[in-house]
Amino acid sequence: MGVAAKIAPSMLSSDFANLASEAERMLKFGADWLHMDIMVVLLFIHSFLNRHFVPNLTLGAPVIQSLRKHTEAYLDCHLMVTNPLDYVEPLSKAGASGFTFHVEVSKENWQELVQRIKSKGMKPGVALKPGTPIEDVYPLVEGENPVEMVLVMTVEPGFGGQKFMPEMMEKVRTLRERYPSLDIEVDGGLGPSTINVAASAGANCIVAGSSVFGASDPSAVISLLRSSVEESQHKS
Numbered sequence: 001m002g003v004a005a006k007i008a009p010s011m012l013s014s015d016f017a018n019l020a021s022e023a024e025r026m027l028k029f030g031a032d033w034l035h036m037d038i039m040v041v042l043l044f045i046h047s048f049l050n051r052h053f054v055p056n057l058t059l060g061a062p063v064i065q066s067l068r069k070h071t072e073a074y075l076d077c078h079l080m081v082t083n084p085l086d087y088v089e090p091l092s093k094a095g096a097s098g099f100t101f102h103v104e105v106s107k108e109n110w111q112e113l114v115q116r117i118k119s120k121g122m123k124p125g126v127a128l129k130p131g132t133p134i135e136d137v138y139p140l141v142e143g144e145n146p147v148e149m150v151l152v153m154t155v156e157p158g159f160g161g162q163k164f165m166p167e168m169m170e171k172v173r174t175l176r177e178r179y180p181s182l183d184i185e186v187d188g189g190l191g192p193s194t195i196n197v198a199a200s201a202g203a204n205c206i207v208a209g210s211s212v213f214g215a216s217d218p219s220a221v222i223s224l225l226r227s228s229v230e231e232s233q234h235k236s
């Protein structure tokens with residue numbers, strides 16, 4: 001028996017003007033989690049120093065707070081920001097469930113970050129960009145106060161609708177061998193044509209944006225993603 005499959009439609013691909021009904025629709029179609037991509041561009045820094053984490057601007061705590069009024073669903077927040085510590089308090093007050101930060105920006109303070117996330121009752125996760133070696137997350141999973149999920153980015157973070165990077169599956173396989181009961185999430189380019197490689201590598205939390213929201217039958221896509229994870233676990 002493997003780690004439970006969690007299918008998390010990425011709300012980045014939803015109609016933001018109808019976020020509550022889009023969320024309700026996804027849950028009705030069988031989603032377990034709602035994936036919320038939090039990206040911030042500090043315009044001054046962006047223009048003069050080019051030191052933003054991703055070149056996009058999406059949503060933050062006020063939107064999470066508004067959505068929380070309409071749903072009790074697990075809100076799986078992925079922080080694509082350079083200063084995640086600043087968002088722990090606002091996001092917990094807003095009603096976030098999971099708080100996944102990037103290892104690339106947390107080398108110095110991940111212990112404090114994880115401790116603060118847990119103290120606010122959120123599930124801590126760590127994400128890594130395609131160019132970041134998998135070894136960088138080991139201390140965060142093996143430390144005294146460990147993260148509870150690793151998010152392997154299968155595209156460069158920033159935008160939905162990009163092409164899945166199959167070469168990232170080596171990271172997923174390595175993680176699954178090392179941590180049999182860890183939640184391993186994959187994000188970027190997941191859909192019916194890529195789920196089998198991700199599931200057989202050992203991913204159990206599947207973020208999917210355009211493949212779900214763009215489908216004529218989103219519920220069929222969600223159930224296919226789930227059955228692929230469950231079948232792979234059954235075989236292994």
Ligand SMILES: O=C(CO)[C@@H](O)[C@H](O)COP(=O)(O)O
Pocket residue numbers: 010012013035037078155156157158159160161162187188189190207208209210211
């Ligand atoms: O974090 C991101 C992009 O940075 C993702 O969550 C995307 O929103 C996934 O979208 P698709 O690749 O599934 O369209």
